[in-house]
Amino acid sequence: MRWRRFFQRKHTDAELQREIELHMEEEIAENVERGMSAEEARRQAYLKFGNVQQIREEVWRKNSWVGMENLFRDLKHVLRRLKNEPTAVITVAISLGLGIAANVVIFSGVNKMLLQRPPVGDPATLVEIFSTALHGQRVHATAWQVYEALHTQARSFSGVAAFTEFLQGTLTGDGEPERVWGQSTTTNFFDVAQVPMRLGRGFTNNEEYSPVIVLGYGLWRQSFHGDKAIVGKTVTISGRTFTVVGVTAPGFRGMIRIIDARFWIPLAERGELAPEQITDPTIPNLNVIARTKPGVTRTEAAAELDTLGKQISANDAKLYPGLGFVMEDAGSLAGPAVQRLELLLAALTAVALLVLCIAGSNVANLLLARAAARHREMAVRIALGATRWQLIRPMLLESALLAVGGGVFGVLVTLVGLRALQGFHIPVPLPIDTSLDVDWRVTLYAFLLSVGIGLLCGIGPAFAATHPIVPNALKGESTLERPGRKWNVRNVLVVVQIAACLVLLCTTGLYLHSLANASGMDPGFRTHGVFMMAIDPVHNGYKAEEAPLLLRRVRERVAGLPGVVSASWADTVPLSMDGSADSFHPAGRAADAEHDPRSDVYNVSPGYFDTMGIALLAGRDMNSVDPNTPKQAVVNEMFAKKMFGTGNAVGERVSGRQSTYEIVGVVKNSRSEFMAEENLPILYAGLEQNIGAGSASPLLGYSLMVHYEGNMAELAAAMRKEIHAIDPKLAVFNEKEMKEHIDDALIIPRVESAVFGTFGLAGLLLAAVGLYGLMSYSVQRRTHEIGIRLALGATRSGVQTLVVKQGMTLAVIALVIGAPLALAASKIAAKLQYGVSAYDAVTFTCVPIFLAAIALVACCIPAQRAATIEPQTALRHE
Amino acid sequence: MMEKKPISSEMLKGTLDMMILRTLISGDAHGHTIAKIIERSSEDVLEVEQGSLYPALHRLEDRGWVSSYWGVSENNRKAKFYQLTENGRKQLTVESSRWRKMARAIALVMGEAPAHERGE
Numbered sequence: 001m002r003w004r005r006f007f008q009r010k011h012t013d014a015e016l017q018r019e020i021e022l023h024m025e026e027e028i029a030e031n032v033e034r035g036m037s038a039e040e041a042r043r044q045a046y047l048k049f050g051n052v053q054q055i056r057e058e059v060w061r062k063n064s065w066v067g068m069e070n071l072f073r074d075l076k077h078v079l080r081r082l083k084n085e086p087t088a089v090i091t092v093a094i095s096l097g098l099g100i101a102a103n104v105v106i107f108s109g110v111n112k113m114l115l116q117r118p119p120v121g122d123p124a125t126l127v128e129i130f131s132t133a134l135h136g137q138r139v140h141a142t143a144w145q146v147y148e149a150l151h152t153q154a155r156s157f158s159g160v161a162a163f164t165e166f167l168q169g170t171l172t173g174d175g176e177p178e179r180v181w182g183q184s185t186t187t188n189f190f191d192v193a194q195v196p197m198r199l200g201r202g203f204t205n206n207e208e209y210s211p212v213i214v215l216g217y218g219l220w221r222q223s224f225h226g227d228k229a230i231v232g233k234t235v236t237i238s239g240r241t242f243t244v245v246g247v248t249a250p251g252f253r254g255m256i257r258i259i260d261a262r263f264w265i266p267l268a269e270r271g272e273l274a275p276e277q278i279t280d281p282t283i284p285n286l287n288v289i290a291r292t293k294p295g296v297t298r299t300e301a302a303a304e305l306d307t308l309g310k311q312i313s314a315n316d317a318k319l320y321p322g323l324g325f326v327m328e329d330a331g332s333l334a335g336p337a338v339q340r341l342e343l344l345l346a347a348l349t350a351v352a353l354l355v356l357c358i359a360g361s362n363v364a365n366l367l368l369a370r371a372a373a374r375h376r377e378m379a380v381r382i383a384l385g386a387t388r389w390q391l392i393r394p395m396l397l398e399s400a401l402l403a404v405g406g407g408v409f410g411v412l413v414t415l416v417g418l419r420a421l422q423g424f425h426i427p428v429p430l431p432i433d434t435s436l437d438v439d440w441r442v443t444l445y446a447f448l449l450s451v452g453i454g455l456l457c458g459i460g461p462a463f464a465a466t467h468p469i470v471p472n473a474l475k476g477e478s479t480l481e482r483p484g485r486k487w488n489v490r491n492v493l494v495v496v497q498i499a500a501c502l503v504l505l506c507t508t509g510l511y512l513h514s515l516a517n518a519s520g521m522d523p524g525f526r527t528h529g530v531f532m533m534a535i536d537p538v539h540n541g542y543k544a545e546e547a548p549l550l551l552r553r554v555r556e557r558v559a560g561l562p563g564v565v566s567a568s569w570a571d572t573v574p575l576s577m578d579g580s581a582d583s584f585h586p587a588g589r590a591a592d593a594e595h596d597p598r599s600d601v602y603n604v605s606p607g608y609f610d611t612m613g614i615a616l617l618a619g620r621d622m623n624s625v626d627p628n629t630p631k632q633a634v635v636n637e638m639f640a641k642k643m644f645g646t647g648n649a650v651g652e653r654v655s656g657r658q659s660t661y662e663i664v665g666v667v668k669n670s671r672s673e674f675m676a677e678e679n680l681p682i683l684y685a686g687l688e689q690n691i692g693a694g695s696a697s698p699l700l701g702y703s704l705m706v707h708y709e710g711n712m713a714e715l716a717a718a719m720r721k722e723i724h725a726i727d728p729k730l731a732v733f734n735e736k737e738m739k740e741h742i743d744d745a746l747i748i749p750r751v752e753s754a755v756f757g758t759f760g761l762a763g764l765l766l767a768a769v770g771l772y773g774l775m776s777y778s779v780q781r782r783t784h785e786i787g788i789r790l791a792l793g794a795t796r797s798g799v800q801t802l803v804v805k806q807g808m809t810l811a812v813i814a815l816v817i818g819a820p821l822a823l824a825a826s827k828i829a830a831k832l833q834y835g836v837s838a839y840d841a842v843t844f845t846c847v848p849i850f851l852a853a854i855a856l857v858a859c860c861i862p863a864q865r866a867a868t869i870e871p872q873t874a875l876r877h878e
Numbered sequence: 879m880m881e882k883k884p885i886s887s888e889m890l891k892g893t894l895d896m897m898i899l900r901t902l903i904s905g906d907a908h909g910h911t912i913a914k915i916i917e918r919s920s921e922d923v924l925e926v927e928q929g930s931l932y933p934a935l936h937r938l939e940d941r942g943w944v945s946s947y948w949g950v951s952e953n954n955r956k957a958k959f960y961q962l963t964e965n966g967r968k969q970l971t972v973e974s975s976r977w978r979k980m981a982r983a984i985a986l987v988m989g990e991a992p993a994h995e996r997g998e
Contacts, residue, residue, distance in 0.1 A: 005940070016932060019909055019958050023928065026910040026953065050929035058933045 005063045016059055020052055074394040078401060088370065089402065092363050095769075096406025096453060098762050099359030101413035102352040104446045108418065108436040110345050112257060115441060118331040119251045121194025126330040127298070128255065129160075129288040129305065133322055141165075143284040146320065149312050150288060151186075156301035157290040159192035161185065162267065164285060165259060166431075166699070168539035169237040169273050170731035171223060176720075179536070179731040180219060180237070181431035182263035183254055184270040184278075190214070190246075192291050193255065193330070200231040200246030208268050213242035217250040219262040237263070239541040239729055240272045253433060255289060257331055260433035274539055281319055289330055302327055347828065351504070351759055356453060358500050358763045361493040362770045364457040367399055368490055369777050371465030378465050388466055395462035396455060403454025404447070411446050414438060460489055491810055494767075494774050498814030499821060501760070501767040502851055506822035507829050508760035509843030511753040514676060518749055523742065524670025525574065526613030529565075530738035531708055532573060533719055535730050536701030548688045550726070551702060555605065557722040563710035568608040569687050570705055571698040572600075574672050575745035580698075584656035584683065586643060591655070597642045599635075599681040600672045601657065603690050609634070609667055611707045619650035619665030622686045631689050633661035636669050639681035654683070661685060675746055703734065712737060764851070768858045775807045775862035786866055787874020796867040803866045807859030808852075815848050822847075894934050896977060899943060899962060899970040908949075908957040909935065935960060943969050 005012070024045050031041035046052075082089050117123040129150065131142045142150075142162070151160045163185040171178045189195075190202020198217055213235060215224070224230055234241045242265060254261030270278060278285055292301055305325040313323040332338075371378075378391060418436050535554070537547040551569050559567045572579040583596040602608075606622055609615075622632045633654070640649035640663075652663045661683070669679040687702075708715050720732050736744075779786070786799055823838070830838040901907065901915045912935075913928045938944045943966030951957040962970070 012936075015958065016936070018956075019932065020929075022908070022951070022955055022957050023910045023913075025955060026951070027928075029953065048928050050927045052929065055929045055932055059936050062933070062936070 006065075006068075009060060009063045012063060013056060013060055016056055020049075020055070024049065070393075071397075074397050075401075078394055078398045082398065082401070085370075088366060089405065091769075092366060092402045093405045093409045095359040095362050095766055096356075096403055096450070097409030097413055098766075099352075099356035100407050100410030100446060100449055100453070101417060102355045102759060102762070103349070103449055104410055104414040104438070104442060105417055105421075105436070106345070106348045106352045107445050108414070108438060108442045110349070111439065111441050111445075112436055113341055113345065114332070116257060116331070116439070117329065118193075118255050118257065119196060119249070120255075120330070121196065123330060125292045125294075126193060127290050127292060127301070127327045128330045128332065129290055130326050130328065131284055131320075132324040132326055133320070139326060141284040142286045142288045143281055143320070144279045144286060145281045145316075146284075146312060146323065147286050147288055149308065150290070150305075153308060154290070154301075154304060156292060156296045156304045158293045159188055160288060160290040161189040161192040162286040162288045163189055163255065163264075164267070164270065164278060165256065165287060167265070167270060167274060168536055168699075168701075169263070170239075170536075170540050170729065171219075172236045172239070172729050173223060176724075177729055177731040178223070179733040180223075180262050181260070182216075182237075182265065183261040184267045185264050186267050189264070189289075193289060194291075195252055196249035198247040198249045199228070200244070202246055203266055207245075208266055210266065211240060211242045211269055211272070212245045212266065213237070214246045214248060214264040215244060216248055216253060216262040216264075218253075218260075220247045237265075238273045238539060242269075255287065255331055258433050260431040262431070298327060348755070351507075351756065354500050354504060355759045355763055355766075356449075358497050358766045358770075360453050360457050361497045362766050362773070363399070363402070363453075364460055365490055365493050365770055365773055367395075367458060367461035368464060369773070371395070371461040374465060382466070391466040392462045395465060396458045399458025399462070400451050400454040403450040403457070406454075407446050407450025410450070411438065411443065414442075414446075464489065490774055490777075494770050494810050495814040495817065497763075497767040497770045498811055498851065498855065499818030501763040502815060502818030502848065503822045503825050504756065504760040504763045505847045505851065506843055507825050508753065508756040509847050510826050510829055510837070510840050511749060511756050513840055513843055514837070515746065515749040515753045518675040518746055519742075521671075521675055523575065523675065524614065524668060525738075526611075526707065527738050527742055529707055529709065530611065530613075531706045531712055531716065531719075532703045532734065532736060532738065532741065533706070533716065533723075533732055534701040534703040534734040535723065535732055537730075539701070540727075540730050544691060547702075548691050551605065551687070551691075553726055554704065554723055557726070558704060558706060558719050561715065561718050561722065563708050563715050565707040565709060566607050566611045567704055567706045568611045569605040569702050570608060571603040571687060571702055572700075573703050573705070573741065574602075574670065575675065575742060576700065579673070582657045584639075584643065584654045587653035587655045587660045596656075597639075597681055599639055599642075599656075599683045602682060602684045603687040604684050605687045608684065608705070611705050612670075613707070614670055615668045617666045617668060618648050619663070621665060622684070629689075631659050631661045632664045632686055634665040634667055634684040635663055636667050636679075636682045636684075638669050638679040639683055640666050642681050656683075675742070676749070700734065705738075764854065768854050771807060771811065771855055772858040772861065774810075775803060775859050776865070778806065779803055779862045779866045782866075783869060783874050786869050787871045790869065791871040791875065799869075800863040800867045803863035804856070804859045807862075808855060811852055811855035811859075815851065819844075819848065893977070894930065895938060895943075896970065896973040898931070898934060898938060898960075899966055899973070902944060902960060902962040902966070903970070906949075906959045906961045908951055908959050910951075910957075912960070938966070941969075942966075 027045040027048065028038075028041045031044050032038060036044065120126060129142065130139050131146060132139050147160070147162045151162075154160055163183045165183065167182045167184050169180050169182055171180045185203070187203040187205050187208050190197075195202060198220070200214075202214060203212060215230070215235075220226060220230065224235075227233075230244050231246065232244065234243050236242075253259070254264075265273070267278065292298070302325075305327065309324045313320050381391060382388075415438060418438065421436065537550050538544055542550060555567050555569060558564060579600055579602070581598050581600045583591070583598050585591050585596045604622075609621055616634075617637065619634070622634060635643075635649060635654075637647060640647055643649065643654060644652055647666070649663050649666055654661050654663065667684075670682070671677060672680045672682055704719075706715070706719070716735055720735075723730055723732055786802075789799060789802075790796070822844070826840070826843075827838045897916050898912055901912050901919075907915070909931055913931055935944065935946075939946055939960070943963060944960045945963050946958050946960050948956060949959045
């Protein structure tokens with residue numbers, strides 16, 4: 001109502017005017033009738049009516065907000081002014097835009113990891129319950145028995161459901177078999193979580209043992225072409241047939257935000273696809289969600305959980321010592337991983353803010369220059385009686401407006417950047433969801449950040465500009481220069497910029513250096529001519545004891561292919577961020593969990609060392625032996641050294657992983673977990689001897705490593721054909737060359753270098769522009785003075801030196817201030833990433849010199865300009 | 879001149895609204911007619927500053943007590959006519975009963991007989 005009136009003010013006013021005119025005409029006519037002269041009639045009518053203008057104003061005011069009015073007027077004014085200075089607008093928008101984009105990208109990560117809730121009904125009352133052991137010291141998933149107890153006994157919840165994180169399956173259909181990841185859930189999962197469905201429904205309570213499946217939206221679109229009639233049809237996963245009962249709405253990828261689950265089956269059906277026992281009371285492998293009853297507070301629920309935990313613990317003290325529970329909002333991460341993640345995100349946010357700071361100081365500098373240019377106008381307006389606030393308001397509005405422009409630009413850059421990031425994948429064949437998007441929270445953050453930085457940048461210049469020395473201004477002298485003050489804000493800002501830039505560039509240097517080191521490193525195994533390809537028999541309907549035969553048959557057939565030099569299976573590919581480790585001790589000595597060295601464990605088939613090009617130093621490779629003979633192992637030098645203090649451990653026996661191994665050979669050290677790591681002890685055990693022993697299903701399947709000669713693509717196709725000749729339903733995945741794999745393994749240092757490199761370069765650019773701008777401004781301001789100097793006999797090179805010296809003083813001060821900060825930052829960086837050295841002489845020498853050189857260039861151009869000043873013109877200047 | 883007697887002008891504002899609504903009971907009218915009716919029916923005692931009528935009409939229309947349309951006046955001039963709405967009628971009842979109570983109370987205090995009620 002009010003809005004309509006507001007926009008119809010002009011119309012209303014015109015109407016009112018017509019109404020009043022009519023009133024006057026009537027009144028005058030009446031007066032004339034009474035016998036007055038035309039002149040008198042008119043006069044009396046106006047007398048009687050009162051002030052027309054005042055009445056119109058009264059109505060007008062009533063229809064508008066005075067504050068709004070003023071704001072609009074300021075806005076119009078500011079927009080008009082900005083239109084005349086497109087360069088300034090673009091400079092500010094780009095500087096701030098880049099700074100804001102950096103922050104928004106990072107924040108979209110924070111948003112995804114820590115803020116977003118899964119798209120379920122009423123997320124506020126849905127909680128995730130984690131078990132804690134040893135009185136809250138460790139947080140982990142929940143065992144089946146504990147879930148049962150919660151499900152049947154907890155009164156605070158209207159429903160308690162559970163699901164498993166990962167479930168591998170092979171989807172067979174028209175095309176090649178495809179490995180897909182899903183989850184298994186209790187049948188009430190969809191009801192408790194209130195999962196929005198695209199088609200059909202979730203599970204019903206009597207479907208616990210039915211082969212039914214709910215498809216994720218993505219899988220449905222991708223593998224079933226969005227078939228609208230899919231409900232009721234069957235799909236085949238790992239050789240078992242499931243009936244589709246529903247398809248989830250887009251956006252739902254399971255309760256865990258970073259895992260991209262693509263299908264769901266009832267928990268009891270899980271056994272059909274995976275050999276792991278979920279009902280094993282010792283293994284906590286369920287994630288529990290619960291819906292709190294209306295009216296029950298979190299505290300009450302927590303108290304009940306506490307009591308329940310104590311009860312379960314008392315009943316079964318051996319299995320669940322000190323059992324407790326923690327509740328989190330559904331979909332949030334829990335445990336120590338979160339702390340690390342939070343630390344990383346905080347560090348990234350800090351870096352992004354640093355970039356924004358540099359950009360902000362640039363903008364502040366620019367605004368200061370613009371403010372200085374208007375000093376006379378301001379002084380006149382103050383002299384005429386304008387209040388301070390009246391002057392400051394449009395200036396603040398201007399900077400906020402510029403910043404919002406920057407924010408819009410920043411969000412656009414972010415959208416482009418995030419699209420580019422979609423190509424990025426974590427080099428683990430797990431369904432990790434790394435997609436980031438811009439939702440309302442991110443947009444709001446961008447907006448608030450823009451306005452905030454805009455006001456922050458604007459407030460200094462606005463105050464400076466509206467505080468001129470009025471008499472000076474009116475006399476035509478500079479009004480912002482306070483006599484006797486050597487340091488002004490602009491100098492400080494430039495110093496801050498260069499110092500911040502030094503910090504960023506030093507950190508970038510460290511990461512780049514460590515990346516260069518890592519990629520130049522010899523991993524200790526063959527990097528070229530090795531190809532890998534994985535299958536996962538136990539998640540394809542094979543029993544653990546059937547797997548060795550299958551693996552052997554595949555290996556034999558592949559080894560016979562032309563171009564294959566050797567081939568060998570491994571349950572873990574080095575540098576995969578995955579793998580197993582265990583403590584070992586010499587056989588015959590008691591285990592000492594605290595002091596026994598831990599070693600990475602690889603289960604490999606014979607020929608592994610030949611294939612990988614890891615040199616055998618002593619002894620021999622493992623034989624192809626049957627599972628019942630004494631177990632053999634090959635260890636690396638580091639293992640031999642740590643365990644026995646000698647290079648030659650052949651013939652020794654070690655215990656660990658519930659067995660004892662005879663060491664038959666020692667091989668050279670090679671990288672296991674990361675490129676940049678110290679040599680780790682590794683024990684290689686015989687794959688076929690260990691396949692049944694609890695390790696039948698490595699998360700990532702078994703990889704066939706092939707040393708080949710010739711054409712890789714042809715060979716890959718041939719290998720796939722051989723595998724499908726044995727079993728056409730086997731999904732083949734994670735196919736890549738070793739070189740590619742190593743590149744993937746360097747993903748973390750590469751991403752870090754890329755992030756810091758981008759930020760550092762942006763900072764460098766901004767700081768250079770800032771220094772250049774300052775020096776140009778200073779030269780322009782001192783034109784008069786330089787003219788006098790030249791007229792009095794100063795040489796041109798002398799003038800040049802003067803300017804360069806002024807600029808370089810700032811740069812040097814900044815470098816001196818920045819160096820300890822950079823050192824501190826690099827210490828943090830070194831803590832966050834192994835292989836980064838905090839004291840990197842090369843970086844700490846090169847970066848300051850580089851920065852100084854850039855600063856010199858930025859100063860030289862204005863200096864050059866100063867030197868070409870003509871004394872004649874300069875003296876007439878101003 | 880308004881500033882000189884703020885209290886009476888405040889008082890007038892409330893009663894003016896009521897009087898305008900009251901004049902419209904006998905039919906739609908434009909601004910000038912309303913002013914004339916008020917003047918005449920108060921036996922020229924209440925000489926409202928005619929201008930203040932318009933903000934008041936505007937206010938009443940805003941509250942939905944009167945509606946307006948453009949029509950032709952008795953003298954064949956295009957004029958904006960005001961019409962009492964259903965809400966306006968209700969408001970008038972409320973206002974006039976309140977006014978009557980008030981007038982009666984004042985009369986009692988002043989020791990006079992209750993004022994004659996005119997109209998309904």
